[in-house]
Amino acid sequence: MSESRGLTQTRDRILDVAIETLGLNPDAGMAEVAAAAGVVRRTVYGYFPTRAELVHALTERAVTEIAGVLTASTSSDRAADEEWADFIARLWPLVHRYRVLVALRRGEFGKDIHALLGPVETMLADLVQRGQDQEVFGRHLPADVLSQVAWSAVFAIADNDVSGTSFGVAAPTVTSLLMLGVPEPRALTLAERRP
Template identity: 40%
Template sequence: MSSPTSPPPIRRPRSTRATRARILDAALRELGRRPDSSLGDIAVAAGVARRTVYTHFAGRAALVEGLAEDAAEAIRRAIAEAGTPVGGPASALAHFVLTLWPVGDRYRTLTALAPQDLGPGRTSGLLAPARETAAGILAEGQRRASSTPSSRPARSAAPSRAICWHSSAPSPPAPGPTTARASPSPP
């Protein structure tokens, strides 16, 4: 309880890290709703002045890159948290997908922004740890299946080839008013 003679509580400035996180959270929401949102729109959604956004990010490209860096870090953390699964490759793959799913859900906005704002090389680099982990799990499944006398390697290899192909293929353009979405066929 404060007395009439005690000074008012000191208001501390918000943490730079917390402000940056609020801006990035607002950017995910706003860009998810409207990909052409301006930095001013994002500032309003974050509850900060536009100049504060520019203090953290030089422009839209830097903001999207900030989102990409956060997504890459979230992917690395999820893979580390997944650890070494107990059980066979099927359990490992299920565990991996369930661990990574929340990251993909949180950063799904980047799927639409990545081709235009990040480019295919940067996008591929961001996803490399997840792709390599999945490929390792699938390779282990193939190795185990091929060492089993009753296995059918030709059938078990097809899904893993398709997944590896899909994860390394560039993202198709986002569907627009004149663009129909078509899924490419794996080799």
């Protein structure tokens, strides 16, 4: 294995452990991340000189994954409510991993996290706007605000399901679709189509 590949694997392992550690305790420090990763603090600091840089890297990873899921879910000519339901079904396994970003977003890293999530939020607003234009989503709020409300509900449900076993994917799918103004029978039908 090349040295570069080994460094990448160590960095990725630290990020994997950090998201778990911060998920359990959003105030966890670099020493706790290092201990959980089985490395010395100096190793963690070698990759991420500050806690802010660690959170930045975690957010970049989340944005990349979430944007990929959203792109895969909205690449067809289906109705926007179907695409939203597909997005939530694909996103749900990742939400538990990245729900800590919601807590971190409320604190000192909020501005940075918000800026990094900007492209995802724009994509979601565009999807909701398309749904409003198709008349499958309500117009009770502007598309950018409505997308944030529905998107936040998914993370709120995940935050109340720390084990990841209390709610299935139907709960965030139906809830977010209802918030988007989709009639309940249609929301239930769309949720039933998902794994």
